[in-house]
Amino acid sequence: MREKNCIITGGTSGLGLSLVKKFINNGFFVHIIARDNAKIKKLLNYFYERNFKSFNFYQVDLAEESELKKAILQIKSLSEIDVLINNAGALFLKKELNSKGIEKTFVVNYLSHFFLTISLIDLIKKTKNSRIVNISSTFHKFAKLNLDDINFSKNYNGWIAYCNSKLMNILLNYKIGRVYDNSINCYAVNPGWVNTNFGNNNPSSLRFLLNLARNKFAKKPSNVADDIYNLCTGQEYLDYSGKYLLRNKVVKSSNLSYRQDLQDKLWEMSLKMIN
DSSP: OOOOEEEEESTTSHHHHHHHHHHHHTTOEEEEEEOOHHHHHHHHHHHHHTTOOSEEEEEOOTTOHHHHHHHHHHHTTSSOOOEEEEOOOOOOSSOOBOTTSOBHHHIIIIIHHHHHHHHHHHHHHTSTTOEEEEEOOGGGGGOOOOTTOTTOSSOOOHHHHHHHHHHHHHHHHHHHHHHHTTSSEEEEEEOOSBOSOTTTTSOHHHHHHHHHHHHHHOBOHHHHHHHHHHHHHOGGGGGGTTEEEETTEEOOOOGGGGOHHHHHHHHHHHHHHHO
16 A cells, blocks of 8 residues: 655644644655754754654755755655645744845745645646645734735735735635646645744844743644644545635635736746746
8 A cells, every 4th residue: 555645834833843743643655845944953863763754854044945946846755645735834023035035934834835746746737535624813814915015015014914925825826726727735724823933033022921821722733733634634624625714614714816817827926937
């Protein structure tokens, strides 16, 4: 029996790490795309201590297209891809640009995942009942999207950049659903508030408030990982393809996310940016 392949971005901490453990423990070979070398080494030690063998690491800074290209070339040697989880995310309160001069929130949270998905789409498409999961957020509803100025040339706002990126993940999901119809199962997932270290690069006062609220209200990453694993393996979720989900139930996303003109414009713009 063929070992199933799962690709997870941002797989060394938080929800991504819980997803990695969940899929490995359930017989998948997991391909982990992550940036932080120290976290990769720590996870390697964890795997070796438990004699885990069904994994591979690709050290990639998702802000840099050249690094992701190298990983994609290696991943393309696979015969099939069963699951792709576009999970990695970042929040930059101060504006940062990558080596091409593109704002990093846009690249890390959205464009890199677009590039990864489009590059692997044929392998995903040929695999029966394969799944693509695009991690979004309730914060997409606060987006102020201007596709003509993704770099925030005037007034940069890190939170708005983050919200925009999460809206773009939903726009991408809906566009994939339209382009590929029933040949690919894709889901935009709102994981809810997850108790992770996300946002800990913020100022100490904000970090304190985030941690206080997280500890009281947020869900455990392992519980969210259980939901996403079930979504990626359960036959009952095939009818939910192309939808926006919260706790594996179809819910309404923002009105903006349903605009096909925005879906189309983002798609065409993204294709030009990676070619």
